[in-house]
Amino acid sequence: MKNTNIKSNIIRAVWSSVEAINKNALLQLNDTDLTHQIMKRVECVSTLTSEDRQSLSNYIRSKVLLIRDIADSQI
Numbered sequence: 001m002k003n004t005n006i007k008s009n010i011i012r013a014v015w016s017s018v019e020a021i022n023k024n025a026l027l028q029l030n031d032t033d034l035t036h037q038i039m040k041r042v043e044c045v046s047t048l049t050s051e052d053r054q055s056l057s058n059y060i061r062s063k064v065l066l067i068r069d070i071a072d073s074q075i
Contacts, residue, residue: 006055010046014060017041023071034067035060 017038018026029037038060039053048056060067 006052006059007046010042010048010052010056011059013042013045014038014056014063018067018070021071023075026071027068027075031061031064034064038067 020041021037026034026037035057039056042048042056043053046052
């Protein structure tokens, strides 16, 4: 079984990225593009292994509704 734990600094980077993205633009992205946008931002501040990338992608996809809800509430 592969390690699916995500380091806390990566989780913080995800939510910092969500906060930094223009909320209107964020709401217009489809799920795949939203995931890629956040992944790109996280990869700028953290070195990720291929396992980290897969776990992070899964994590972000599992939080898409929450991310959209947060963005919608901040407009």
